Amino acid sequence: MKALSIKQPWASLIAHGFKDIENRTWRTHFRGRIYIHVSAKTAGDFMRLLSNKQLNKVVWELENYKTFETYFEYSAIIGEVEIIDCVINHESIWAEKQPDLTKKPIWNWVLDNPVLYDKPILNVKGKLSFWYPDTDIVECIGCSQKFDIETMEEDDGGEKFCPECWEVLAPIMAQEAKEIRELEK
Structure with missing residues (x-):
């Protein structure tokens, strides 16, 4: 843009x-x-x-x-x-x-x-x-705000998160991934 x-x-x-x-x-x-x-x-x-x-x-x-x-x-x-x-x-x-x-x-x-x-x-x-x-300006998948891509975190699926959303959502996503792995066993 x-x-x-x-x-x-x-x-x-x-x-x-x-x-x-x-x-x-x-x-x-x-x-x-x-x-x-x-x-x-x-x-x-x-x-x-x-x-x-x-x-x-x-x-x-x-x-x-x-x-x-x-x-x-x-x-x-x-x-x-x-x-x-x-x-x-x-x-x-x-x-x-x-x-x-x-x-x-x-x-x-x-x-x-x-x-x-x-x-x-x-x-x-x-x-x-x-x-x-x-x-590169990218929208955070968590809060929909736009940020410089250099300041963002990326999950395993390639989704980008601002630092604030990452801090909140990363532990939740890690727990969900752990639960999925346990169900697949």
């Missing part, structure tokens, strides 16, 4: 389902799911970047923004989102408007169906435009 690097706080706002537009100076014809990668650098101070309407939307839905701020990761894949359209002057409060269409356009990528990972995939170096992660 493709990835797109986005600076904080925009990346977290998208992954949490607040921000439904990604503003870019280039148009995309791509439609589908992408990884949300957080750039190594921030876009600036959270409170100063948002308009009053944007801030009210976020604060209204959160108990307090400091809690949200703890989710800020950098150089990490934090979730997924679907690109469903690409337009100019979308009505969303997150869309940069362009009153003068004789200038270089600002494209509003319309986003939907965000997924925030419980655990980000850390230490992933981003790139410009769309790109493919250098690491």
Whole structure:
């Protein structure tokens, strides 16, 4: 799956389902799911970047923004989102408007169906435009979250488990295997 690097706080706002537009100076014809990668650098101070309407939307839905701020990761894949359209002057409060269409356009990528990972995939170096992660990202058979394959455990059947699920399920699977061997005797 493709990835797109986005600076904080925009990346977290998208992954949490607040921000439904990604503003870019280039148009995309791509439609589908992408990884949300957080750039190594921030876009600036959270409170100063948002308009009053944007801030009210976020604060209204959160108990307090400091809690949200703890989710800020950098150089990490934090979730997924679907690109469903690409337009100019979308009505969303997150869309940069362009009153003068004789200038270089600002494209509003319309986003939907965000997924925030419980655990980000850390230490992933981003790139410009769309790109493919250098690491293999695999879904854990136990919890259905996605992880870097290097951090996962594998059972005898080739199924992949995150460390937390492996810790819980490995003893159970070992006991089940022992019981099956005893029944086969």
